[in-house]
Amino acid sequence: MSKEPAKRPLKVAILGCGTVGREVVRLLLTQSDDLRARIGAPLEIAGIAVRRSGRDRGDLGIDPALFTTDAHGLAVREDVDLVVEVVGGIEPARSWLVDALKAGKSVVSANKALLAEDGATLQEAAAVGGADLYYEAAVAAAIPIIRPLRESLHGDRITRVTGIVNGTTNYILSQMDATGAGFNEALDEATELGYAEADPTADVEGFDAGAKAAILASLAFHTRVTAADVYREGITEVTAADVASAKAMGSTVKLLCIAERHVDADGGESVSVRVHPAMLPRTHPLSSVGDAFNAVFVEADAAGQLMFYGRGAGGAPTASAVVGDLVAVARNRLAGARTTAESPYADLRIRTVAEALTRYHISLDVADKAGVLSEVAAAFAGHDVSISTVRQEGRGDDATLVIVTHTATDAALAATVDALRDLPIVRNVVSVMRVEGGEFK
Amino acid sequence: MSKEPAKRPLKVAILGCGTVGREVVRLLLTQSDDLRARIGAPLEIAGIAVRRSGRDRGDLGIDPALFTTDAHGLAVREDVDLVVEVVGGIEPARSWLVDALKAGKSVVSANKALLAEDGATLQEAAAVGGADLYYEAAVAAAIPIIRPLRESLHGDRITRVTGIVNGTTNYILSQMDATGAGFNEALDEATELGYAEADPTADVEGFDAGAKAAILASLAFHTRVTAADVYREGITEVTAADVASAKAMGSTVKLLCIAERHVDADGGESVSVRVHPAMLPRTHPLSSVGDAFNAVFVEADAAGQLMFYGRGAGGAPTASAVVGDLVAVARNRLAGARTTAESPYADLRIRTVAEALTRYHISLDVADKAGVLSEVAAAFAGHDVSISTVRQEGRGDDATLVIVTHTATDAALAATVDALRDLPIVRNVVSVMRVEGGEFK
Incomplete structure (x- = not known):
């Protein structure tokens, strides 16, 4: 193959410099030669948006002039090609990303809450700007699950997606199963070990898993599913007696996110999307997913049963997914191409939990x-x-x-x-x- | 989003109409509405190349005029956009695909032997023709492993890939473990149940796993690895005593394909790629992959440990992967784009098994x-x-x-x-x- 002339660097704006943002920066710096070879052009950090300036971030080895508190200005800046968003939350992240996408910047986001609440607005902005929107890191961190659903299984008919997608609750339930502890005792231990946050509501009440369920269901069934469509029950009511009862019948209790396709009485199809604790037989592949690990189990007509397993959280695994997406959108940018966005063409009816x-x-x-x-x-x-x-x-x-x-x-x-x-x-x-x-x- | 005008159909040539080819045809017919929605244009079968004409293939519901024994003529025919190859073997498949790729037709192949022996020739032909070459089905059927290695993990540094990628040998070893049977007894049972072919050499001597190891190693380490580079040992010498001995130490015997990155004494890097039976502790996620299932375990610096699990063989799972790839190359074709080919830029030294x-x-x-x-x-x-x-x-x-x-x-x-x-x-x-x-x- 002929040697092509060196390409100009692609400039990356990074919004957010917390646990994940720092790891993204670290990967961009330590892997820069490989990334250049894989993309065909170097990636260059155009700027890093932070909430507060003046903090010591010297350990990152970044020119201090690259830090800014003006995230919006950075996201739409003329010379920026690609935007990484690892801030989280609905606003102001949504406004920043909408404007960046409309301005033609491709976006890589790890923001599950935003994608689950209003992914449609981002998709529309991406279409307007002719830009890509990638978000592998939004569900199960480095476990490739978005791309398989979005691409690999496109020749098939997915019937069900069952996932353990929240590490905190899986750690708590694994401990309850192993030691016979009650919920509060197991939560205290998880908090001590750093597996649960000081305010564990988003995890233990299933909000985090619910957002991920909405994202997975949308992709699996080509239907717009938002967080509000997901029936949600957390694990705070799970007792030591429940776990013992599950054990007695050869099962274990897991917080599952489930997205299922149903055939209705009239021959049409519908989907149900829910998050709740459930007893799962120990022979099921998901039952052995312990501690803070995540796994997603996919059933499709032709492919049969597939499982994807790994670390579903943490700075480095999440950054791996972000930078993997960055390579994809950078290649598209160089090729002048855009990945066809997922389309909610099937528009299936969403069942209530009662159904x-x-x-x-x-x-x-x-x-x-x-x-x-x-x-x-x-x-x-x-x-x-x-x-x-x-x-x-x-x-x-x-x-x-x-x-x-x-x-x-x-x-x-x-x-x-x-x-x-x-x-x-x-x-x-x-x-x-x-x-x-x-x-x- | 605005309704776009209907696109002309993309014409697909299918080379081979065995177990996998028939399932590909079936998926194209039963999923045609979904495929059109996912691609943005309908897929139309341009022709199906078969070895012998005149067989009754009426159950497929295909116009008999679409069958031809001239595979080469079909593959390069002017009106064909995409070529699916499910014939297998080195020649004549290689000549057909090289000519099709050079003529600008994108190719989806399930041919592990060809890709492992001479993938480079196909890649070069694809570059000449500006066409795509996809081959998810060549390793572990419907389990998405090629795309994660080729795309998802591109922001990371993979250190090791360990796989159970041959269902026949995994079935035999699972039986030996469960019943204490010897190799020959377990092989006889596998043959009876249809898990082993009449001539099981390619499976039990590790040739099949070796080809897959070469493909996985090439992608994981950006280095050209061919089947000849893979150290290979089959399972015919595994005795009931070996399996019992493994059990006694809390392990199980599996035929593993292993591709590892090493740091050499001079600071440079090299890879070793091998297939052989090995004892694996029962606490390792791969040890519970039983019967004819496949799984690939990937370790990377940032992502940590990931596992991909599912049915690694069979007509329907393989066809799912083929049609998933077909959607990707069809979308690229419509967008006038091409997926950047994997590049062996790292060109790492390949270790001998002695090292x-x-x-x-x-x-x-x-x-x-x-x-x-x-x-x-x-x-x-x-x-x-x-x-x-x-x-x-x-x-x-x-x-x-x-x-x-x-x-x-x-x-x-x-x-x-x-x-x-x-x-x-x-x-x-x-x-x-x-x-x-x-x-x-």
């Missing part, structure tokens, strides 16, 4: 007398919920019934639980948890 | 008398091989020494084994096997 098909594991304290099982079974039958297994534990005053259902709508299952609570012979509904991954039992 | 750093598990029948361990240990020390663990099993005439070494060059380890064979107190070298995944112990 989602799921299974329940229900544990009841019951009076130990004749006819209990028959009354309980009648409550299920009355809502058209079919029982898969019943297990009676203990006797006398400590009698517990553990029931696992077949698949039914969440609405029917929730109504069944309400009916059980009203039965005089049911002293207490000890735990109710969804069961997933049934096909692996 | 590869590995660990050995050695099992010896020894005479049970004083001083045995000291003589054996001296043989290791004489070749600068450090011993990690020694375990003595049995007593008297049945005394067995099981030794696991620390990392050493394969040459030093092989020389140590030769020296052990020459020791009068060593009655028999029962088994010698490499040990991998040590960092997971």
Whole structure:
């Protein structure tokens, strides 16, 4: 192949210099020769937008003149070709990126909250400016999952995406499973070890996983799904008893994000997208994803079952994904090309959680007398919920019934639980948890 | 976004109509609406090259006039835009693809043997014709591994790729592990179940895995690695005793393909690429990849450890990867763009297997008398091989020494084994096997 003349450097604006931004800078500096060879032109840092100037960032080895507090000015600056956004949050990040994209700058973003709430606005701005919008780092950090969904599986029909996409909650649940600890105890330990933030709400209430679920569902089903469309339940109500009950049936409790394709009664299709804790059989590949690791399990008609596994958070893994995207948009820029944006052409109806098909594991304290099982079974039958297994534990005053259902709508299952609570012979509904991954039992 | 005018169909030539070719045709027909939406133009089958005409292929629902035995003529035909090659083998596939690429047709190939032996010739032809060459299906079928290596991880420095990339051998070894069967017994069962071909040589001798190792190493290290550069050892010598011995130390035997980056004494870098059975600790994520599944484990400086898992063979999974690539090259064609080809710019030296750093598990029948361990240990020390663990099993005439070494060059380890064979107190070298995944112990 003929030697091509050296290309002018592509100039990169970096918005944000926290944990991820610093690692991006470090990769751009330490990998610069390889990046030049892979792209066909050098990448040059045009500037780094920071919240506060004057901090000592000498360890990065960057000319102090490159730091600025004017993120918007940097993002739209004439000489900037590519913009990296690792600030997070909806505003002002959205305004900066919209203006940068409209001005023709390609954007690499790790901002899951923004993409899940209003990815459409960014996509439209990218179309107006003829620019690329890449965001591999927004879900599961360095695990390549956006690109496989956006490109590799485009010849196939994806039926379900199930993910463990939040490291904090996975660490907490893994600890509860390993030690028998309760939620609060496990959370305290996670906080001490730096796996949970001082305010863990976004993680433990499932907001973080919900944003990622929206992004994955949009790509998998070519349908616009926003964070508001995702049914969300966190792990704060998961008890040591739930985890022990899961163990007893050969399962483990995981916070899952699930995006499923359904065929409706009229032959049309719809999707359900939800985040909630669920019991997963230990034979399911996701059940062995422990500690702070992430994994995404994809099912497609032709490809079958695929799993993507790795570290889903952290400065270096996230920066790896950002710089990988940067190489792609830089190559496109040099080729004068643009990657066709994902299109929400399928525009499938989004189901409410009530319509989602799921299974329940229900544990009841019951009076130990004749006819209990028959009354309980009648409550299920009355809502058209079919029982898969019943297990009676203990006797006398400590009698517990553990029931696992077949698949039914969440609405029917929730109504069944309400009916059980009203039965005089049911002293207490000890735990109710969804069961997933049934096909692996 | 404005409605764009309907684009003319892109015409696809399909070379080969075996298991994979038929599934490609099926996907193109059943997914045609989705494919048109994802690409922005319809795909139209221009022709299907078959070895023998006149066979009944009515079940495909294809106009019989589209079948031809002139594969070359079809591949270079004026109206053809894209060529899918699912024939396999070096020639005549290479000539067809070279001419098609030079004529500007983008190519999607599942031909691992050709890509591993002479990918460079295809890349050059693609550069001449300004065409794309995609081959996700050549390694691990539908598991997206080529695109992550080729694109997602481009911002990172990959240090090692370890894969289980042959389903036949993984099925055989999984059976040996589960049932204690010997190699021949497990092979017979695999043949009966259709997991092994009538002539299983390419699988059990590691040729298939070797070709995939060459392709993965080339992408991971930006260095031209061909099948001839890969050290290759099959699984025919793996005994039930080896598998039992692995079990005893909490490991399992897997046929691994390994591509590693090394830093040489002079500060330069080199790579070693090899395929051989090895003991892997059961705590390593690859150890739980059972039956005919495939998985590729990637380690990179910033991303850390990633794993990609799924069905690595079969008509439908392979076709999913082929059609996913077809969408990518079709989009490029419409955009007038071309994906920058992977470049072997790093051109790292390829180590011989003698230089590869590995660990050995050695099992010896020894005479049970004083001083045995000291003589054996001296043989290791004489070749600068450090011993990690020694375990003595049995007593008297049945005394067995099981030794696991620390990392050493394969040459030093092989020389140590030769020296052990020459020791009068060593009655028999029962088994010698490499040990991998040590960092997971």
